Amino acid sequence: MTPTLFDVYIRHTAAFLPNQPVGNDEMEAVLGMAGDVPSRVRSRILRSNGIHSRHYAIDPRSRTLTHSCAELAALAVQALYREGVEPEAVGVLACGTSYPDQTMPGHGAMVHGLLPQAGPCEMVSMAGVCVAGMAALKYAYTAIRSGEHREAVACAAETASAMMRKEAFASETALKQAADFRPELAFAKDFLRWMLSDGAGALHLSNTPAPGCLKIVWLDLVSYAHEQPVCMYAGGDWVDGQWRGWKTLTAAEGEAVSVMSVKQDVKLLNEHIIHYTVEEALQRSICRHGLRVEDVDYFLPHYSSHFFRDKVAQGLANIGFAIPEHKWFTNLPSKGNTGSASIYIMLDEFMRTHRLASGEKILCYVPESGRFSSSFMLLEVV
Numbered sequence: 001m002t003p004t005l006f007d008v009y010i011r012h013t014a015a016f017l018p019n020q021p022v023g024n025d026e027m028e029a030v031l032g033m034a035g036d037v038p039s040r041v042r043s044r045i046l047r048s049n050g051i052h053s054r055h056y057a058i059d060p061r062s063r064t065l066t067h068s069c070a071e072l073a074a075l076a077v078q079a080l081y082r083e084g085v086e087p088e089a090v091g092v093l094a095c096g097t098s099y100p101d102q103t104m105p106g107h108g109a110m111v112h113g114l115l116p117q118a119g120p121c122e123m124v125s126m127a128g129v130c131v132a133g134m135a136a137l138k139y140a141y142t143a144i145r146s147g148e149h150r151e152a153v154a155c156a157a158e159t160a161s162a163m164m165r166k167e168a169f170a171s172e173t174a175l176k177q178a179a180d181f182r183p184e185l186a187f188a189k190d191f192l193r194w195m196l197s198d199g200a201g202a203l204h205l206s207n208t209p210a211p212g213c214l215k216i217v218w219l220d221l222v223s224y225a226h227e228q229p230v231c232m233y234a235g236g237d238w239v240d241g242q243w244r245g246w247k248t249l250t251a252a253e254g255e256a257v258s259v260m261s262v263k264q265d266v267k268l269l270n271e272h273i274i275h276y277t278v279e280e281a282l283q284r285s286i287c288r289h290g291l292r293v294e295d296v297d298y299f300l301p302h303y304s305s306h307f308f309r310d311k312v313a314q315g316l317a318n319i320g321f322a323i324p325e326h327k328w329f330t331n332l333p334s335k336g337n338t339g340s341a342s343i344y345i346m347l348d349e350f351m352r353t354h355r356l357a358s359g360e361k362i363l364c365y366v367p368e369s370g371r372f373s374s375s376f377m378l379l380e381v382v
Contacts, residue, residue, distance in 0.1 A: 008144045009382065010214040012204035013348040014079035017335065018067050021053040022060070027194065030060045032166025034190070045194040050306025054197030054336025056161040063165050068101045072200035073157035074114035076344075080153060085204045087117040091149035096126035096136035096156040098339045099163070099234060099262065111155065122149070129232055129370035130302060131221060132156065133340035134377065137203065138219050144207050151207075156341040157200035163234075163262055164193045192262050195304055197336030201344020209382045212356070217378040220285045224276045225371035231269055232369045234262040269369050273308070277367030278315030281374035286321070291378065297360040299323045300350060301330060302342045302367065312365075323363075329354075342366070356381045 022030050024046050028039065057067040067075070073095055081087055093115075095108035102110070106125030112118060122143070126135040133156030140152035162168065209215065229243070230236070236245040237257035246259050254260075285291060301312055316322050331349050338345055343366050350362075362379040 004147055005145055006147050006207040007209070008141050008216045009206050009209045010203050010216065010379070011206045011208075011210055012080050012083045012085055013201070013344070013351050014076050014083060014203075015199065015201040015345045015348040016072055016075040016079060017055040017199045017345070018057040018072060019055055019060070021334070022056055023053050024051075026060070030056060030058065030063070031161065031164050031193065032063055034166050034193075039190055039193070041190050042194050045191060048305060048307045049195055049337075050309075050333055051195075051197075051336050052333045055199055057159045057198040058161050058165060063167060065159070065162055067159065067198075068110075069097055069099070069157050069159040070101055070107060070110035070114060072159060072198065073097070073107075073111045073155045073202070076157065076200040076202040077111070077115060077118075077153055077155055080202050080204050081117070083204075085153070087115070088119050089151050090118060090121055090153050090204075092122045092124070092140050092143045092152035093118065094124045094126065094136040094140040094152065094154045096128070096132035096134075096154075096340045098129045098132060098158055099160070100125075100127070101159075128340070128373070129368045130339050130342065130366055131368040131373045131375050133201075133343060134219070134366050134375035135221060137377075138221055140203075140205050141216055141219055144205055147207075152205045153202055154205065155200065155202035156344050158196070158339040158341050159198050160192075160196035160262070160339065161198050163260070164196065191266060192264050195337055196262070197338055199335065199338040199341050199345050201341045201348055203344060203347070211382065213382045214351075214362070214379040215382055217361070217380050218285075218289050219375070219377040220281070220288065221373065221375045222281050222284055223371070223373040224280065225373065228272060228276070228372045229268070230265075230371050231272075232262070232264045235260060237263070264369070272372060273367060273369055274311050274315040276372045277374035278312055278365070279319050282316070282321060282365075282376055283319050285376045286319075289378070291363075293321045293323060295361050296323055296363045297327065298350070298354075298362045299328045299365070300343065300346055300362060301328065301365040302346065303330070303332070304337045306332065358382065
């Protein structure tokens with residue numbers, strides 16, 4: 001007997017961005033200068049990434065935290081409640097983040113703990129990097145698609161600034177005084193300091209449509225970790241050519257590599273991100289679903305930097321799926337790179353600023369360089 005599968009609709013979207021926007025000229029004053037020395041790469045990275053403003057969950061004067069990651073997520077979910085979502089009707093709360101506030105308990109439990117009006121519900125925490133937000137959405141989608149639940153909330157949040165403040169950022173100046181100074185490590189950390197920002201988004205899913213809502217036609221996740229090494233990471237590092245997690249390192253080893261800082265192997269990223277997350281992943285979805293480029297009315301790509309925009313376009317062209325750039329939408333310049341929350345924040349702004357017609361289709365793309373994963377999702381306007 002074939003099981004009944006239910007259509008799934010995004011009924012409401014919400015986003016929460018902490019504090020006032022921070023412009024490029026204000027960034028270093030807000031985050032603080034590591035080692036009280038101006039960054040040598042900040043201007044070059046900002047010219048390349050195309051971000052003009054972003055939000056930080058820190059006080060710009062004292063650099064104390066104003067929100068935790070769980071608090072940002074909870075505030076985005078509460079925004080859904082103000083849109084008319086009934087907390088007691090939500091059967092699933094699925095939460096994703098790149099870097100939770102603690103290793104235990106799970107991020108989702110901390111978010112749920114800040115939502116007493118939600119009552120008891122099924123809760124799940126999704127870890128990873130940018131695709132963690134899409135993984136949370138996939139879990140919520142599957143719960144409704146299978147008929148186990150009628151309504152669900154998926155959310156994602158990031159507080160990258162907590163690890164980017166001068167107080168939490170080992171000085172490049174101090175590192176240079178060490179006999180085993182590694183310039184590539186210093187750059188890997190400083191590079192991300194000017195790339196990442198804070199924010200949260202939430203989506204309300206239901207098996208019942210409403211005018212103007214979005215039907216999730218399909219949602220694909222794929223990992224290529226079996227073919228590539230670690231590229232973006234925190235809580236572990238390469239020691240003597242071997243990948244080591246923080247639990248296996250001595251205090252001295254952990255300090256030497258700034259083990260809890262977020263780092264990026266930029267060379268590995270540039271070599272492989274487009275091949276795996278655009279070309280390989282999208283061809284897989286095309287084969288699975290019969291997707292045609294003429295079916296796509298809008299394209300919402302998450303990319304970490306404007307530097308990658310032309311590379312994404314070239315990757316699409318390489319597989320015969322060139323999407324005209326007038327169909328693209330991104331809010332990277334004004335909202336920054338909020339990691340796993342980016343697609344939620346982007347979709348919320350897109351829905352509030354575009355007049356959509358029934359039947360129009362929206363293709364969403366989220367790559368992840370943690371160990372090279374990707375996600376594509378097709379939405380249809382009801």
